[in-house]
Amino acid sequence: MTLAITDELLARHKLSRSEHAEIVRILGREPNLVELGIFSVMWSEHCSYKSSKIHLKKFPTAAPWVVCGPGENAGVVDIGDGLVAVFKMESHNHPSFIEPYQGAATGVGGILRDVFTMGARPVALLDALRFGDPKAPRMRHLVSGVVAGIGGYGNCVGVPTVGGECTFHPAYDGNILVNVMCVGIARADRVFYARAAGVGNPVVYIGAKTGRDGIHGATMASAEFSEADRSLRPTVQVGDPFTEKLLIEACLELMETGCIVAIQDMGAAGLTSSSFEMAARGGTGIELDLDAVPLREAGMTAYEIMLSESQERMLLVAAAGREEEAFRVCRKWGLDVAVVGRVTDTGRMVIRHRGQVVADLPVAPVSGASPVYDRPTAPLPRPVPVVAEAIRAPLDPPQALLRLLGSPDLSSKRWIFEQYDWLVGADTILPPGLGAAVVRVHGTRKALALTTDCTPRYCAADPRTGGMQAVAEAWRNLVAVGARPLAITDCLNFGNPERPAIMAQLVAAIEGMAEACRALDFPVVSGNVSLYNETDGRAILPTPQVGGLGLIEDVARLVRPDAARAGDRLLLVGESTGWLGASLFLREILGREEGAPPPVDLVVERRNGAFVSDQMRAGRVRACQDLADGGLAVALAELCLSAGTGATVDPAPSAEAETGWWFGEDQGRYLLVVPADHAAELLAAAAAAGVLARAIGTLGGDALTLGRHPPISLRAMQRAREGWLPAWMGETSGAKG
Amino acid sequence: MRAAVVTFPGSNCDRDLVVAMEACFGRPVARVWHADSELPPVDLVGLPGGFSWGDYLRCGAIAARAPIMAAVRRHAERGGYVLGICNGFQILTEAGLLPGALVRNAGLRFVCRPVRLLVANRNSAFTSAYGEGPVTIPVAHHDGNYVIDREGLARLEGEGRIAFRYLDNPNGSVADIAGVLDPRGRILGMMPHPERAVDPLLGSEDGKPLFASVLAAIGGRGGSP
Numbered sequence: 036m037t038l039a040i041t042d043e044l045l046a047r048h049k050l051s052r053s054e055h056a057e058i059v060r061i062l063g064r065e066p067n068l069v070e071l072g073i074f075s076v077m078w079s080e081h082c083s084y085k086s087s088k089i090h091l092k093k094f095p096t097a098a099p100w101v102v103c104g105p106g107e108n109a110g111v112v113d114i115g116d117g118l119v120a121v122f123k124m125e126s127h128n129h130p131s132f133i134e135p136y137q138g139a140a141t142g143v144g145g146i147l148r149d150v151f152t153m154g155a156r157p158v159a160l161l162d163a164l165r166f167g168d169p170k171a172p173r174m175r176h177l178v179s180g181v182v183a184g185i186g187g188y189g190n191c192v193g194v195p196t197v198g199g200e201c202t203f204h205p206a207y208d209g210n211i212l213v214n215v216m217c218v219g220i221a222r223a224d225r226v227f228y229a230r231a232a233g234v235g236n237p238v239v240y241i242g243a244k245t246g247r248d249g250i251h252g253a254t255m256a257s258a259e260f261s262e263a264d265r266s267l268r269p270t271v272q273v274g275d276p277f278t279e280k281l282l283i284e285a286c287l288e289l290m291e292t293g294c295i296v297a298i299q300d301m302g303a304a305g306l307t308s309s310s311f312e313m314a315a316r317g318g319t320g321i322e323l324d325l326d327a328v329p330l331r332e333a334g335m336t337a338y339e340i341m342l343s344e345s346q347e348r349m350l351l352v353a354a355a356g357r358e359e360e361a362f363r364v365c366r367k368w369g370l371d372v373a374v375v376g377r378v379t380d381t382g383r384m385v386i387r388h389r390g391q392v393v394a395d396l397p398v399a400p401v402s403g404a405s406p407v408y409d410r411p412t413a414p415l416p417r418p419v420p421v422v423a424e425a426i427r428a429p430l431d432p433p434q435a436l437l438r439l440l441g442s443p444d445l446s447s448k449r450w451i452f453e454q455y456d457w458l459v460g461a462d463t464i465l466p467p468g469l470g471a472a473v474v475r476v477h478g479t480r481k482a483l484a485l486t487t488d489c490t491p492r493y494c495a496a497d498p499r500t501g502g503m504q505a506v507a508e509a510w511r512n513l514v515a516v517g518a519r520p521l522a523i524t525d526c527l528n529f530g531n532p533e534r535p536a537i538m539a540q541l542v543a544a545i546e547g548m549a550e551a552c553r554a555l556d557f558p559v560v561s562g563n564v565s566l567y568n569e570t571d572g573r574a575i576l577p578t579p580q581v582g583g584l585g586l587i588e589d590v591a592r593l594v595r596p597d598a599a600r601a602g603d604r605l606l607l608v609g610e611s612t613g614w615l616g617a618s619l620f621l622r623e624i625l626g627r628e629e630g631a632p633p634p635v636d637l638v639v640e641r642r643n644g645a646f647v648s649d650q651m652r653a654g655r656v657r658a659c660q661d662l663a664d665g666g667l668a669v670a671l672a673e674l675c676l677s678a679g680t681g682a683t684v685d686p687a688p689s690a691e692a693e694t695g696w697w698f699g700e701d702q703g704r705y706l707l708v709v710p711a712d713h714a715a716e717l718l719a720a721a722a723a724a725g726v727l728a729r730a731i732g733t734l735g736g737d738a739l740t741l742g743r744h745p746p747i748s749l750r751a752m753q754r755a756r757e758g759w760l761p762a763w764m765g766e767t768s769g770a771k772g
Numbered sequence: 773m774r775a776a777v778v779t780f781p782g783s784n785c786d787r788d789l790v791v792a793m794e795a796c797f798g799r800p801v802a803r804v805w806h807a808d809s810e811l812p813p814v815d816l817v818g819l820p821g822g823f824s825w826g827d828y829l830r831c832g833a834i835a836a837r838a839p840i841m842a843a844v845r846r847h848a849e850r851g852g853y854v855l856g857i858c859n860g861f862q863i864l865t866e867a868g869l870l871p872g873a874l875v876r877n878a879g880l881r882f883v884c885r886p887v888r889l890l891v892a893n894r895n896s897a898f899t900s901a902y903g904e905g906p907v908t909i910p911v912a913h914h915d916g917n918y919v920i921d922r923e924g925l926a927r928l929e930g931e932g933r934i935a936f937r938y939l940d941n942p943n944g945s946v947a948d949i950a951g952v953l954d955p956r957g958r959i960l961g962m963m964p965h966p967e968r969a970v971d972p973l974l975g976s977e978d979g980k981p982l983f984a985s986v987l988a989a990i991g992g993r994g995g996s997p
Contacts, residue, residue, distance in 0.1 A: 186882050190912070191823040193784025277782050277826025369781060454882045456912040459821075461788040461968050466975075475973065590973060 048075035076304035083405035110560025135180025148300035155219025167208030191276035196455035198472035209570030238376035246331035249344025315402035413535035421630030484518035491576035493632035502547030509583030518585030530574025554637035599678035609704030613695020684732035686742030785821035792967035796983035819860030832862030861961030872920035878944025897989035907978035
């Protein structure tokens, strides 16, 4: 029976007429419904990167320490002594907006699988969350649901959630972002790839049963939203972290046996993408027998089985004759296991169900030859720089600082991170809330520094500079704890790429990121693209989220922001021009979202970072805080609160430009805490290295004094910073004294 | 001192407990699988934190009926020592080896933070090495709100069986109870995680005296495994 390919049928599969014509050309015939469904998910934006592929090639992806760059389940970098770090970030935006608990929970589950698929034990999770206006409807529900979902999943699987971000802006009212990063550790000689090989080898399914949940999740993630789409709730999958925990242990145990040839998680587009990707990477074919797939409910069609996005499932190729080992380990962990196919040399995916061939497709064109679009871009608007001297602040600096500390973006996220088990594994050395998180590599003296960064308001004003800044800030955060930055993963969250203005943002952000990655030797090793983040035509701020990973060779080298002591000197490294364009001060205090973002001078960024690292190695630095949102004043406040001591800071160099001095967001800057007897040496070293550095004050007391302004007590700063989130969530118990 | 740690499906602090015990006891710790029906010859059995059986039904309820728990019960009846942490505490109450129950936190949310504890009984086998003054040990749980009827509470209080109390109660537990002992003082269940407080890099070493206390209580009695 031939299928009538109507416009309506194609629309439901989010395929265009030209894509349909390409399918017919590949097959030499019309596809049947199962095949159309397979093309639909494999050629979805989510799986095929068809709008971004040509631009993603601009990223530098190689370095001597990169073991595996983009293209596998996750990136792999060498951390020495026969160990590698495996990491990736992924979005789960649309599902989290529809059903926040399950959407976020399954986002965690999916990224965990990407990491342990490669043979790594997951050791850390981070979450970059972007919510809408706190006053927007459903926003409290979304925040509490997403946080509970992340915690519910991560806590149960026993992987610590150690860091991340959470900010608010009305542009995310109809499209929140939930980007989850996972980091794992593996032995360098035991990294697993998803390359099906060995004709006749069995294809083994393990994990949860397949149900009707999540059918067409990948295509949902590839289209704009309308308010009516909340009725898509049934396409959001439901997570079972207990099964995931069993799956992690079973897979790692199986990998020890040596019976696994290839392994791939069933993520977006489930059995379809896992089987096609393994066959495509291996240059082989697969015969699948859907009657062998463990099913949760009776009567499922081939279409439903192939497109189900039921969670906690893995597909692997075992060495022929060693199936029984896989069966034994799965039975021990109480997991379903079945041989569902064989590897062939035909280069075709042949799928049988109830005695019939229900799909027969060539692997390479479905998987690799998806359409690639060079979508048109519109010229980007040029932001008008804001003249700092023209800013008249309505508040004096201490009042403005307290207001900023209590603003949604800068307020303490304790209410969130205390719902996450950030300590399980007993290796979290630098807990959430202090800058980059630091997790010891279990059983060694090494540690990984981890951070997520992006400043969407910069990206909105100037996507190229914003992209550069996201990479530079991640690099700086890692330097600030004494780490050597190694590589990044990313999550590119943008609106509808079919709109030239949005496409221009995407291209510019990628180019800015690529430039920063090259200048800082900080390659991209994995990532994810999330487009169509629009609801009813309103796009999010461009949000090229960066996840950075750095290495601390010896935990004794860790520089903790909370190690500062009374009597220590404060040194400011980097140039301060008082840049207020696109600053948090401008937005929060003056209600103005305008101006160009601070320029990122990558040569200076690198020089300043290298200088800070050298000084740390020389043992002259007790603590360090990078400067970011809210500038010097906020960095001082955060440092004082981390260390539990006040500070007396010199007045601004010029009274007229005082606002820019305290709150400007010039890049490439660090606040160093230096024992008094090292300050002179450090300043001399800076002068010799051509790095701008100046002594600006001394730590001590229980208040922060900015120049001639009245002191601000630690208590007042603490109250301001800790108060907002619990109060917004309708609680009073959050602030602790 | 010979010790073992049980792994249930969903345990996730089993490795951490083994690492902490090995560091504090200076010798290897055996690992035992939930489906086993016998324990190796040991002085101390650790039931670790985590989400045994996904916390489905009730926290610890399914694990309390695992084959290994019959062996743990026999070990306890013989006077062996048992330490249940977090989910391990929940399993001990579900198994009836400790009184009371652990229900959802009063704040309804999971809570992970270092908490200050008062060592309420410094004469037990698990607490004798503690000095005066509060200690800091982290909690991480969703269901750590200890409840017990009035007579049961009076017995715990009267018999000195409250080992630890919270100074800033994070979960609503009755009488700020963070850890309780069985009548013989050989079984301790506690919500805070002492195994996460044995390394100065993690911010606290206040879990160490607990393990040192057990080591002292068992002394040479255990001999070599």
